[in-house]
Amino acid sequence: MDLEYGPEYDEFRSEVINFIKENEDVKVSGPMRDESRINWQQKLIDHGYFARSVPKEYGGYGGDMDIIKLRIIAEEFAKSPIPKAMGGQGIQMLVPTLLSLGTEEQKQQYIRPTLRGEMIWCQGYSEPNSGSDLASLQTKGELDGDEWVINGQKIWTSTAQLAQMCFILVRTEPDAPKHQGISYLLMPMDSEGIDRRPIKQMTGDSDFNELFLTDVRIPAENIVGKRGEGWQVANATLGHERGSLADPNVTQNRLNSLIDLMKTETIDGQRVIDKPIFRDRLxxxxxxLMAQQSNALRILSSQINEGQDATLAKFIVKLQGTELRHELEGLAIDAMGELGTLYEDSPHLRDHGAWQQTYMYYLGLIIGGGTNQIQKNIISERALGMPKEPKVQGA
Amino acid sequence: MYFGLSEEQKSLEENISKFLSDNAPLDTIKAVANGEEEKAEEIHKGIIELGLSGIMVPESYGGLELNMLFATVVSSALGSGTAPVPYIGAYVMAPLAISLAGDEDQKNEWLPKIAGGEKVIGVGLSEFVGAREDAGIEFDKGKVTGRSLFLIDGKNADAYLLANKSGELFLIDASSKGIKVTELVTVDKTRTSVELTLDKVDATLLPGTSDLSVIEKVLDAGRLMLSADTVGASQVMLDKAVAYSLERKQFGRLIGSFQAVKHMCAEMAAELEPCHSMIWHAAHSQDSSAEDARLMACQTKAHVSEVGKQVSKTATEVHGGMGFTDELGLHYWFKRIGLNRQLLGSPELIREEAGKLQGFDQ
Structure with a gap:
């Protein structure tokens, strides 16, 4: 057991701290693709604080894949109110996919603008009848000369109203078994035949959309991997998405805010934190959370020490992290009582309504990214070696 | 950076597991639970031969001078095997207290004999943690009077290490006059518990216990060991539940293919897996005298006890009616986890302490 990163990393940490100090007044504002956001993103890339291991020729920093340095960057940025690097599905899911499976042309064309935040992507996976059973998707892709013609419907498409591009799963081999008939295509969002309709969520926001696709034509070369291999291509990226949800270090920041809240809010003049039942729940x-942080250290260790196994430790992160976060936000609402139900711009609102907003948002994350029931299937089948449910005939 | 067990720690764990599966199979555990104490004594001799009595004793007193992470590995392995042996009080808390706070005479008298497996010391801290039944002891002019409950490893002990309400620790020779020992029968028959009634019994103070730092360290160590025992026992219960679900058929299929059963197992695994990391982390915090060592000890004991409760219930349910039988014997693990939960502070009591440690009451 050795939790020290070593002296060579102390120097790196002070570099990061200095950078943050020098840039603590930086403000980015405006919508996605605003110049201030793109300039800041480029500055982070130039210093290796973002896209660190992406090769220079594709617009990354071109550094070594050093997990500890990535950890240090994440730790120090989390401590500061400094703007964080932009994320999103293009950056988190598409870029790693193209890096490992894309053609040279695709890498050249898409990675740099995506990293810089100039090109926004949405994900066309789920369909109204294909949610947890994603591989049953029915949106059709037919090759007509040198073009794919796409017809069908997608749902839960995040940021589709802003996106220029969509990475989409379509059924191109209707006669093949369901996992072998899918292809992974790159669809420009300004193509003719795309109708976007926002879905209003329980939070009041509209982060998602429905996409209706009618005879959408895209170039034949806009395919990642081979025809019929889209399921494998997509699975390479789903791993990236699950790993990025519910980081316990972020939850630690929320816990600190909750402790402050419970020290400030009072009931009949008594601080909420002094009420034994509330304090016990906290x-x-x-x-x-401490158990999950220890688990995260074990995962980190397995990434830098060859041969250390942390398979089960990784499988449980999304399930445990989203449930805990939902619970934490819910305790804040209980601590505020009636005040906790205030929303939008009501008088007496606390923290701009963030506790209610996040409480509901995390219910969304419990469902999204593979529902937590699907996570339990994955844990029991892949980590505990329990059998799959028998197939229903015709499904 | 490496977060995990060393090769040496892993091989110690394997050695203990192998010893217990060879020498303390379920039939033997049942025999011990039904009163065949000599079988427990054989197992006790075996773990002394493995060196477990000396792990916390400094080398200069004939011990192995290992750290809390090693002690945690041992405790987890003993919990896995529901080993009917003294350990947490006799071989972790007592030698730690004497090493930290004993005078030279006390160290010379007790430490080499603990390491050599010649002497067992029962440990009674429950009056310091939270006295029940008006228990409590008074120390006056070298004599102790009062009552102490739930001594860990206290049955047939050669001496007792007791705390008073203000956290001072005393050593009492079991052969001294004025001691009445009453056995307390708990649900867990794999370990023993006693009550002492003391009437002006000769006692020596551990001189280093005038402030709370020593009893706090001893308590943290004890809580960590109980947590590790629960993690080891819970892992076995989960493993047994999964294995049973892959043997038992109903409605023409393995019950392990039903989502209801799979999700029960996945939930157990999701809760339990981080607990392994948590006990290692808490041990490392104690070994490196980290600032958060006390908080981690409290939160680990509280959290692991909650997870243990859930796993022991759910794993029993997965076994259906068989889980409820003495024949299958799953209840030995269930009861062991149940006793660990209450010893040295139940979760609510310990979380209250964790709140104070962080100044929540100010």
Missing amino acids: LAIQGR
């Missing part, structure tokens, strides 16, 4: 959540 401490129970802290205990669960």
Whole structure:
């Protein structure tokens, strides 16, 4: 057991701290693709604080894949109010996919603008009848000369109203078994035949859309991997998405805010934190979080020490992290009582309504990215070796 | 950076597991639970031969001078095997207290004999943690009077290490006059518990216990060991549940292919897997005297106890009616986890302490 990163990393950490200090007044504002955001993103790339291991020729920093340095960058940026690097599905899912499976032309064309935040992507995976059973998707892709013709419907498409591009799964081999008939295509969002309709969520926001696709034509070369291999291509990226949800270090920041809240809010003049049942609930959540932080250290260790196995430790992160976060946000609402139900711009609102907003948002994350019931299937089948449900005939 | 067990720690764990599966199979555990104490004594001798009595004793007193992470590995392995042996009080808390706070005479008298497996010391801290039944002891002019409950490893002990309400620790020779020992029968028959009634019994103070730092360290160590025992026992219960679900058929299929059963197992695994990391982390914090060592000890004991409760219930349910039988014997693990939960502070009591450690009451 050795939790020290070593002296060579102390120097790196002070470099990061200095950069953050020099840039603590930086403000980015405006919508996605605003110049201030793109300039800041480029500055982070130039210093190796973002896209660190992406090769220079594709617009990345071109550094070594050093997990500890990535950890240090994440730790120090989390401590500061400095703007963070932009994320999104293009950056988190498409770029790693293209890096490992894209053609040279695709890498050249798409990675740089995506990293810089100039090109926004949406993900065309789920369909109204294909949610947890994603591989049953029915949107058709037919090759007509040198073009794919796409027809069908997608749902839960994040940021589709802003996106220039969509990475989409379509059925191109209707006669093949369901996992072998899918292809992974890159679809420009300004193509003719795309109708976008926003879905209003329980939070009041509209982060998602429905896409209706009618005879959408895109070039034949806009395919990643081979025809019929789209399921494998997509699975390479789903791993990236699950790993990025519910980081316990972010939850630690929320716990600190919750402790402050419970020290400030009062009931009949008594601080909420002095009420034993509330305090016990707070401490129970802290205990669960500490267990998840230890689990995260084990995962980190397995990434830098060859041969250390952390398979099960990784499989449980999304399930445990999203449930805990939902619980934590819910305790804040209970601590505020009636005040906790205030929303939008009501008088007496606390923290701009962030606790309610996040409480509901995390219910969305419990469902999204593979529902937590699907996560339990994955844990039981892949980590515990339990059998799959028998197939229903015709499904 | 490496977060995990060393090769040496892993091989110690394997050695203990192998010893217990060879020498303390379920039939033997049942025999011990039904009163065949000599079988427990054989197992006790075996773990002394493995060196477990000396792990916390400094080398200069004939011990192995290993750290809390090693001690944690041992405790987890003993919990896995529901080993009916003294360990947490006799071989972790007592030698730690004497090493930290004993005078030279006390160290010379007790430490080499603990390491050599000649002497067992029962440990009673429950009055310091939270006295029940008006228990409590008073120390006056070298004599102790009062009552102490739930001594860990206290049955047939050669001496007792007791705390008073203000956290001072005393050593009492079991052969001294004025001691009445009453066995307390708990649900867990794999370990023993006693009550002492003391009437002006000769006692020596551990001189280093005038402030709370020593009893806090001893308590943290004890809580960590109980947590590790629960993690080891819970892992076995989960493994047994999964294995049973892959043998038992109903409605023409393995019950492990039903989502209801799979999700029960996945939930157990999701809760339990981080607990392994948590006990290692808490041990490392104690070994490196980290600032958060006390908080981690409290939160680990509280959290692991909650997870243990859930796993022991759910794993029993997966076994259906068989889980409820003595024949299958799953209840030995269930009860062991149940006792660990209450010893040295139940989760609510310990979380209250964790809140104070962070100044929540100010």
